[in-house]
Amino acid sequence: MFNGPALLRLAFLGLVSAVPLERTHPVTYSHWYDDELALLELSLLDPYPALGKPRLTFKPDGTFKITVFSDLHFGENPWDDWGPQQDVNSLKLMNKILPDEKPDYAVINGDLITGENTFKENATTLIDQIVGPFNAAGVPFSTTHGNHDNQKNITHQEEILREQQVAPLSYTRLAPNGVGGQDGPGNYWVPIPAPALVLWFFDSRGGFTANATSTAVPDWVDESVTSWITEQTERMEEEWGPSEDRSALAFMHIPPHAIIKVQEGGIDSTKNPGLNADTLGKGSVQAASDEPFWEALTSKIKNLHAIISGHDHGNEWCARENNKNVVFCFNKHSGYGGYGREGWGYGVRNFIFSSPDPKVPVQSWIRLEDGETRAHVTLDSSYGR
Numbered sequence: 001m002f003n004g005p006a007l008l009r010l011a012f013l014g015l016v017s018a019v020p021l022e023r024t025h026p027v028t029y030s031h032w033y034d035d036e037l038a039l040l041e042l043s044l045l046d047p048y049p050a051l052g053k054p055r056l057t058f059k060p061d062g063t064f065k066i067t068v069f070s071d072l073h074f075g076e077n078p079w080d081d082w083g084p085q086q087d088v089n090s091l092k093l094m095n096k097i098l099p100d101e102k103p104d105y106a107v108i109n110g111d112l113i114t115g116e117n118t119f120k121e122n123a124t125t126l127i128d129q130i131v132g133p134f135n136a137a138g139v140p141f142s143t144t145h146g147n148h149d150n151q152k153n154i155t156h157q158e159e160i161l162r163e164q165q166v167a168p169l170s171y172t173r174l175a176p177n178g179v180g181g182q183d184g185p186g187n188y189w190v191p192i193p194a195p196a197l198v199l200w201f202f203d204s205r206g207g208f209t210a211n212a213t214s215t216a217v218p219d220w221v222d223e224s225v226t227s228w229i230t231e232q233t234e235r236m237e238e239e240w241g242p243s244e245d246r247s248a249l250a251f252m253h254i255p256p257h258a259i260i261k262v263q264e265g266g267i268d269s270t271k272n273p274g275l276n277a278d279t280l281g282k283g284s285v286q287a288a289s290d291e292p293f294w295e296a297l298t299s300k301i302k303n304l305h306a307i308i309s310g311h312d313h314g315n316e317w318c319a320r321e322n323n324k325n326v327v328f329c330f331n332k333h334s335g336y337g338g339y340g341r342e343g344w345g346y347g348v349r350n351f352i353f354s355s356p357d358p359k360v361p362v363q364s365w366i367r368l369e370d371g372e373t374r375a376h377v378t379l380d381s382s383y384g385r
């Protein structure tokens with residue numbers, strides 16, 4: 001659907017003289033807007049140009065680098081010295097890694113805030129602190145949200161709205177009404193034009209409601225997301241051409257349920273390098289009700305180089321899920337808040353695309369705060385077999 005701001009922008013630039021009265025299917029518009037759209041590189045489907053966001057592109061040398069932060073857990077124990085010190089430490093890590101790595105895009109993959117410890121009146125101001133390093137480094141980014149971001153005094157929706165307000169380079173969006181289920185509004189995608197790459201973000205929910213009873217929120221991506229994936233991928237095909245010509249990555253805080261079996265099948269330190277210190281079970285992956293989502297994710301989105309989650313701070317590996325033939329990767333615990341153990345360290349996961357060609361393998365590795373790297377993998381069609 002051609003949205004209001006996009007039309008206004010076109011009208012403002014004198015490229016559209018008449019605003020259509022009738023809202024029909026986007027494809028109907030495209031033939032008579034073609035020249036104007038080419039001029040603006042404004043896609044009917046891509047909202048970011050109309051939102052005034054900078055255009056994301058592969059570098060002239062054909063590369064695109066993504067740095068993934070996760071589990072920052074800001075706002076722990078505001079009543080003692082230890083809590084605020086963890087946020088100082090986390091900010092130091094972010095302020096070191098962002099300028100060092102100079103990514104083309106960054107992701108924070110959930111649990112930005114430890115909501116159990118926050119206060120109703122000022123919880124979202126923690127978001128201002130968290131986006132500071134991205135604002136300072138001028139790095140475009142977006143976020144998913146975790147079980148700790150849905151608590152009595154904070155919700156995913158509140159965090160997203162605040163981030164949109166205080167981070168000019170945030171690409172985070174809310175799903176359309178009716179998509180995402182109870183307390184799961186963070187489902188959206190970000191295209192890196194041609195589009196050569198589409199980054200998908202899903203809301204795996206969890207935690208507790210923000211109302212008086214504070215009841216448990218379902219901890220899986222809601223089934224309503226499946227028809228949205230189908231509809232969105234069809235529209236992308238209509239507007240951008242076959243999905244096979246693009247790459248994709250998918251981010252969600254809590255790993256899909258199917259990843260329990262992947263770990264049970266054996267994590268091999270040569271094939272699947274990186275920490276493997278958290279045993280997966282109930283609560284550490286999405287509930288089995290994520291099955292419809294898992295089916296849609298793995299069948300509708302083509303050239304999906306990896307599905308990336310956090311939540312389990314002691315795991316860092318990538319592995320292939322053989323039933324659906326997809327690669328899953330844990331990211332790296334970045335925040336000094338949240339549980340951890342001596343020696344696990346803090347850092348990020350990097351992905352580097354060396355070409356916009358979706359057939360070219362993607363490299364990924366863990367980078368720790370001090371600069372040490374480990375767990376390098378090449379994600380090609382034979383990885384993890």
Ligand SMILES: *[C@@H]1O[C@H](CO)[C@@H](O)[C@H](O)[C@H]1NC(C)=O
Pocket residue numbers: 116117118119120121152153
């Ligand atoms: C939520 O915020 C209120 C108001 O600041 C505070 O009294 C309460 O302790 C906070 N936490 C919970 C779990 O209610």
Ligand SMILES: *[C@@H]1O[C@H](CO)[C@@H](O)[C@H](O)[C@H]1NC(C)=O
Pocket residue numbers: 075078079119122123125126
């Ligand atoms: C929010 O208010 C509480 C209570 O006054 C305070 O302890 C805490 O540090 C504040 N948090 C932020 C993020 O400003």
Ligand SMILES: *[C@@H]1O[C@H](CO)[C@@H](O)[C@H](O)[C@H]1NC(C)=O
Pocket residue numbers: 182209211212213214215
């Ligand atoms: C809180 O929200 C949950 C989930 O929507 C609902 O079941 C419960 O009745 C609500 N409680 C109150 C007091 O509104």
